[in-house]
Amino acid sequence: MTLLKVENLTKRFGGLVANDDVSMYVERGEIVGLIGPNGAGKSTFFSTVSGYYRPDGGKVYFDGEDITGLPTEKVCLRGMTRTFQIVKPFSDMTVLENVMVGAFARSARVSEVRDRALEVLEFVGLADRRDFPAAGLTIANKKRLELARALATEPKLLMLDEVMAGLTPRETQEAVELIHRIHERGITLFIVEHVMEVIMPISDRVYVLDGGRKIAEGPPQEIAENEEVIKAYLGERYHAARG
Amino acid sequence: MAAVNTVEILVQTAVSGLLWGFIFALISVGLTVIFGVMDIVNFAHGDFLMVSMYGAFVLYSFWGLDPLLSLPLVVAFMFGVGVLTYRLLISRVLDAPMLAQIFATFGLLVFLRGAAHLIFHADYQSIKNPILSGSFELFGVTMSVPQVVAAVGAMVITGLVYWFIMKTETGWALQAVAEDKEAASLMGIDSEWMYSLAWGLGSACVAIAGVLLSNFYYIFPEVGVMFGLIAYVAVALGGFGSVTGALVAGVIIGVAEVLGGFLIGPEYKYVIVFLIYLAVVVLRPKGLMGKA
Amino acid sequence: MLHEVEVLRRFAPPRLGRFVVPALLLLLILFPFVVNAAFYVHLMILVFLFAYLGQAWNILGGYTGQVSLGHAVFLGLGAYTSTLLFEWYGVSPWIGMIAGGLVAMAFGLIIGLPTFRLQGHYFAIATIAVGESVLALFNSWDLVGGASGIYRTIVPESWWAMQFHSSKDPYYFIALGLVVTIFTVTRLIERSRLGYYFRAIKEDPDAAKSLGIDTTRYKLYSMMISAFFTGLAGTLYVQYLLFIDPEMVFLLMLSIQICLVPVLGGVGTLWGPAVGAAILIPISEFTRGYLGGSAAGLDLVVYGALIMLVAAYKPAGIMGLLRKAS
Numbered sequence: 001m002t003l004l005k006v007e008n009l010t011k012r013f014g015g016l017v018a019n020d021d022v023s024m025y026v027e028r029g030e031i032v033g034l035i036g037p038n039g040a041g042k043s044t045f046f047s048t049v050s051g052y053y054r055p056d057g058g059k060v061y062f063d064g065e066d067i068t069g070l071p072t073e074k075v076c077l078r079g080m081t082r083t084f085q086i087v088k089p090f091s092d093m094t095v096l097e098n099v100m101v102g103a104f105a106r107s108a109r110v111s112e113v114r115d116r117a118l119e120v121l122e123f124v125g126l127a128d129r130r131d132f133p134a135a136g137l138t139i140a141n142k143k144r145l146e147l148a149r150a151l152a153t154e155p156k157l158l159m160l161d162e163v164m165a166g167l168t169p170r171e172t173q174e175a176v177e178l179i180h181r182i183h184e185r186g187i188t189l190f191i192v193e194h195v196m197e198v199i200m201p202i203s204d205r206v207y208v209l210d211g212g213r214k215i216a217e218g219p220p221q222e223i224a225e226n227e228e229v230i231k232a233y234l235g236e237r238y239h240a241a242r243g
Numbered sequence: 244m245a246a247v248n249t250v251e252i253l254v255q256t257a258v259s260g261l262l263w264g265f266i267f268a269l270i271s272v273g274l275t276v277i278f279g280v281m282d283i284v285n286f287a288h289g290d291f292l293m294v295s296m297y298g299a300f301v302l303y304s305f306w307g308l309d310p311l312l313s314l315p316l317v318v319a320f321m322f323g324v325g326v327l328t329y330r331l332l333i334s335r336v337l338d339a340p341m342l343a344q345i346f347a348t349f350g351l352l353v354f355l356r357g358a359a360h361l362i363f364h365a366d367y368q369s370i371k372n373p374i375l376s377g378s379f380e381l382f383g384v385t386m387s388v389p390q391v392v393a394a395v396g397a398m399v400i401t402g403l404v405y406w407f408i409m410k411t412e413t414g415w416a417l418q419a420v421a422e423d424k425e426a427a428s429l430m431g432i433d434s435e436w437m438y439s440l441a442w443g444l445g446s447a448c449v450a451i452a453g454v455l456l457s458n459f460y461y462i463f464p465e466v467g468v469m470f471g472l473i474a475y476v477a478v479a480l481g482g483f484g485s486v487t488g489a490l491v492a493g494v495i496i497g498v499a500e501v502l503g504g505f506l507i508g509p510e511y512k513y514v515i516v517f518l519i520y521l522a523v524v525v526l527r528p529k530g531l532m533g534k535a
Numbered sequence: 536m537l538h539e540v541e542v543l544r545r546f547a548p549p550r551l552g553r554f555v556v557p558a559l560l561l562l563l564i565l566f567p568f569v570v571n572a573a574f575y576v577h578l579m580i581l582v583f584l585f586a587y588l589g590q591a592w593n594i595l596g597g598y599t600g601q602v603s604l605g606h607a608v609f610l611g612l613g614a615y616t617s618t619l620l621f622e623w624y625g626v627s628p629w630i631g632m633i634a635g636g637l638v639a640m641a642f643g644l645i646i647g648l649p650t651f652r653l654q655g656h657y658f659a660i661a662t663i664a665v666g667e668s669v670l671a672l673f674n675s676w677d678l679v680g681g682a683s684g685i686y687r688t689i690v691p692e693s694w695w696a697m698q699f700h701s702s703k704d705p706y707y708f709i710a711l712g713l714v715v716t717i718f719t720v721t722r723l724i725e726r727s728r729l730g731y732y733f734r735a736i737k738e739d740p741d742a743a744k745s746l747g748i749d750t751t752r753y754k755l756y757s758m759m760i761s762a763f764f765t766g767l768a769g770t771l772y773v774q775y776l777l778f779i780d781p782e783m784v785f786l787l788m789l790s791i792q793i794c795l796v797p798v799l800g801g802v803g804t805l806w807g808p809a810v811g812a813a814i815l816i817p818i819s820e821f822t823r824g825y826l827g828g829s830a831a832g833l834d835l836v837v838y839g840a841l842i843m844l845v846a847a848y849k850p851a852g853i854m855g856l857l858r859k860a861s
């Protein structure tokens with residue numbers, strides 16, 4: 001059954017078309033990857049789908065209902081939560097309080113929310129940091145906190161924007177394991193990742209964006225051999241080498 | 244006969260509103276330059292105007308220097324005040340939460356207003372017999388010389404600021420810093436210097452307006468309140484950071500305020516300005532010429 | 536890993552504890568019986584009033600991060616409402632107090648509804664504009680006394696009329712009651728979903744939205760609470776002075792004092808406004824006594840310098856210093 005269905009989504013910033021007529025879907029229980037070179041429009045796509053931006057065209061259906069143009073907070077309450085590529089911790093609040101803010105989406109009872117938040121912290125491995133201010137965490141732990149907070153809202157669909165960027169190989173490995181454990185809990189995952197090597201092994205299907213357009217979709221092995229995808233990424237390396 | 248009179252008065256009022264509008268525009272340009280470059284609202288902007296007016300007043304009363312002659316002195320002084328404000332105060336709150344940013348310049352407002360009370364007391368002062376005085380008649384409309392000169396001066400300066408930002412190399416550097424500080428620094432632009440310049444420039448604009456205003460307007464510690472408020476509204480209406488927007492908005496507000504004050508009553512001036520602000524915020528929060 | 540643990544300082548807010556608060560409260564209740572000097576009772580009433588107003592501001596400005604630079608408007612509206620209800624219809628100030636709070640709250644909605652969808656400075660500018668507009672309107676509104684204000688009709692002292700002439704003590708206890716109320720309310724908010732949401736909105740509105748918080752709605756809640764309680768105090772203010780005019784309640788000066796109290800003490804902390812008022816009010820009263828009217832403006836100069844210093848160097852205020860030390 002389809003959990004998320006995006007039809008012909010377009011998002012412009014002034015003259016720049018950041019998402020151009022993009023269609024995607026996510027089945028319940030899947031892990032779907034979204035890749036593409038820098039500036040391809042991945043984050044914009046997440047922001048528009050989750051209601052942070054209003055689309056300039058197209059439709060978004062979630063859980064069988066049209067949620068196009070619904071504000072982020074309402075989308076979250078319906079069961080779709082996203083994380084931010086540039087982490088946004090509530091810096092002056094403790095780790096536990098950060099996660100409690102997420103858990104309050106489902107209950108107003110403080111004791112219940114606290115228990116739920118502690119459980120999530122245990123799950124992601126931040127329990128020993130719970131009384132520290134979020135501002136002092138390492139970048140890896142900030143990303144984990146971002147994830148924990150989103151998880152505490154009890155989403156059906158969790159959209160992760162580059163939660164593994166900038167991590168050491170070991171931290172990346174831990175993050176991959178965490179993603180698997182989240183998936184085992186029955187949460188559907190939609191993951192933006194810049195580095196192909198990380199996302200390919202864990203995804204059921206992969207979409208590729210380049211210059212705001214969808215240029216490929218399919219199982220990871222197919223994508224890895226796709227001419228256009230290779231060209232898009234090679235192009236990036238070519239530019240990077242010159243720039 | 245009465246009808247003719249009303250029309251005449253209306254035209255007279257509209258012209259007066261227009262003249263005021265250009266002065267509002269210049270004050271607003273000063274505010275919008277600072278905001279455009281660094282995303283910080285200077286809540287003490289109206290009080291910079293007040294300080295400039297007292298500057299002209301002091302130079303006049305102690306050394307008999309006419310505002311026309313003291314203009315460069317006051318402008319240079321206020322440029323320095325702007326730069327110092329950035330260096331000593333604003334640079335410390337650049338990355339601070341909005342709360343600290345608002346309080347930094349609000350504290351400056353309180354400080355300057357208190358200092359004016361302390362030094363000059365609450366009395367209304369004015370510069371008597373400046374070179375620019377008197378009035379003349381054009382197409383049956385009476386206009387005061389200093390007010391016309393102020394309006395023309397404001398127009399010219401606004402044009403110069405626009406030219407400076409759009410057409411000179413330094414102006415481009417300012418825009419680059421406003422766009423993306425990191426990218427600009429990669430291109431070798433010193434953002435500290437650009438921020439200082441923005442504060443100096445913004446304060447110099449308001450200083451010119453203040454000195455020209457001192458030719459024909461009362462000087463008192465709270466004189467900046469109304470002008471500051473109008474500048475915030477004009478900047479919001481024109482679009483935060485847009486020089487041309489500030490110009491157009493200043494003129495619109497000038498006409499609306501003077502006409503409205505005439506038709507409804509002067510005590511509603513603030514209310515009119517506030518209602519314009521609310522309308523902008525609700526209908527077009529990006530302003531007339533704001534970028535997305 | 537260990538390194539990180541070492542670097543992080545533990546969050547240890549100074550615990551005023553189970554005993555300190557009741558003991559303090561007891562001392563404050565006994566104070567007017569022990570200290571008979573009217574001046575000190577007067578001083579305490581002012582400290583209470585500003586701790587109260589500072590806390591009401593703090594709910595909106597400190598916890599939720601929406602800086603109001605015209606909070607005196609709410610106080611003034613509350614004061615005028617209960618005054619007019621009493622003078623025109625003989626309504627008890629106790630009822631006028633609630634009515635005044637509601638009027639202030641409604642007014643808060645008018646400012647908040649359009650501006651809260653946008654960034655913080657839109658709201659701050661609106662609060663300045665509102666302050667000036669209301670001052671100008673009341674100054675020329677003859678029905679409510681215009682610029683010359685309203686002298687309250689003096690009636691024999693009674694709790695019903697909230698007028699006391701033989702002693703200031705009843706005012707002292709009303710003020711104390713208000714302080715206890717607002718600190719309790721703030722404590723309750725702090726520990727509820729409301730408080731968590733307020734702080735989340737202040738820290739990062741985008742992240743807050745992504746976690747299901749309707750930021751505009753919660754800012755409005757915060758505004759309504761803050762404005763309502765600020766409006767309540769208007770009644771005490773006018774009953775205590777038995778006179779009201781626009782300059783007294785709508786001048787920027789009062790708004791400055793209201794926000795300076797928590798800014799100095801520590802914004803967004805429960806005890807910040809209490810500490811701020813306890814320091815600021817005595818200093819300003821004593822210096823006013825010494826300097827008289829000769830140095831009008833000096834207080835503004837000092838306040839302005841304090842606000843700038845705190846903003847640029849110690850945004851956490853005195854409570855921030857205490858927290859560091861403990």
Ligand SMILES: Nc1ncnc2c1ncn2[C@@H]1O[C@H](COP(=O)(O)OP(=O)(O)OP(=O)(O)O)[C@@H](O)[C@H]1O
Nearest residue numbers: 013018036037038039040041042043044045085194
């Ligand atoms: N708020 C915005 N305003 C204007 N342009 C924007 C905005 N956000 C993104 N863009 C532009 O839209 C394009 C797509 O950006 P986006 O952040 O979605 O790319 P991305 O695929 O997430 O890249 P990355 O891998 O660097 O995260 C870029 O050219 C970017 O500059």
Ligand SMILES: [Mg+2]
Nearest residue numbers: 042043044085
């Ligand atoms: Mg991105």
